[in-house]
Amino acid sequence: MPFQRDEKYAAEVGSVFGEYLTTFVSEPRGQVRADLFRKERRVEAHVSFPTGIVASGVTEPYVRALREYARKEGVADHFQLIMS
Amino acid sequence: MPELQVSVVLPYYLRLAEGDYQTAQVGEVVQIVSPLLLEGTAPRTLVRARFNPEDSADPEEVQRRRARCSEQLLRRINRLLRWYRSVSRRADITELTRAQVSPFQFEAIGAAPSVEEWTATLEYGAESRQVPGDRAVLLEHHRQRVQPAV
Numbered sequence: 001m002p003f004q005r006d007e008k009y010a011a012e013v014g015s016v017f018g019e020y021l022t023t024f025v026s027e028p029r030g031q032v033r034a035d036l037f038r039k040e041r042r043v044e045a046h047v048s049f050p051t052g053i054v055a056s057g058v059t060e061p062y063v064r065a066l067r068e069y070a071r072k073e074g075v076a077d078h079f080q081l082i083m084s
Numbered sequence: 085m086p087e088l089q090v091s092v093v094l095p096y097y098l099r100l101a102e103g104d105y106q107t108a109q110v111g112e113v114v115q116i117v118s119p120l121l122l123e124g125t126a127p128r129t130l131v132r133a134r135f136n137p138e139d140s141a142d143p144e145e146v147q148r149r150r151a152r153c154s155e156q157l158l159r160r161i162n163r164l165l166r167w168y169r170s171v172s173r174r175a176d177i178t179e180l181t182r183a184q185v186s187p188f189q190f191e192a193i194g195a196a197p198s199v200e201e202w203t204a205t206l207e208y209g210a211e212s213r214q215v216p217g218d219r220a221v222l223l224e225h226h227r228q229r230v231q232p233a234v
Binding site for chain 2: 046054056057058062064067082084
């Protein structure tokens with residue numbers, strides 16, 4: 001299940017970045033983690049990578065999955081990736 | 085893919101003439117653009133560079149190549165800042181992170197089949213914005229999930 005709510009994280013993050021929606025973890029090795037938040041009409045995916053991996057070197061797919069999520073939620077036009 | 089122009093606005097105003105500055109070997113340049121003079125706003129220097137990434141229809145690959153362009157631009161900018169700090173003797177000029185120059189604006193020079201894929205703004209968040217609280221614990225948790233397959 002690449003998308004799953006992380007309840008521990010949800011409790012910790014509160015509403016700092018907006019309303020926490022869910023977390024995406026890429027498969028099979030979890031090279032990419034994206035925490036999704038809703039801020040009014042906008043949905044932001046805060047994308048992070050473990051130490052030693054950068055956005056230009058990731059080999060596991062995540063862009064399509066996140067966009068598909070945004071499309072299904074009806075926020076494709078208000079969806080933004082924020083990289084770390 | 086036609087040329088891709090990537091631009092950022094620095095948090096500094098550099099007293100440099102508009103034009104191209106070579107930052108390393110031949111071909112590695114950044115272009116300094118005159119700042120917009122807006123009343124009540126401190127001027128900030130706009131820097132841009134052009135890249136020629138191979139085109140791709142795969143959004144994952146496009147994202148990787150756009151990230152690579154932004155990393156290369158930042159590397160050039162930091163070389164320029166090291167030089168500028170030295171010649172200007174301005175100790176307040178320090179190297180910058182991706183988050184400090186974010187967002188990266190992309191513009192395709194010439195037509196391309198997948199132009200929208202390439203020209204979306206690329207934004208980097210500050211480290212502290214990504215995971216509040218005990219980030220070290222969370223990252224360690226994440227790191228353990230990403231052990232290389234044996």
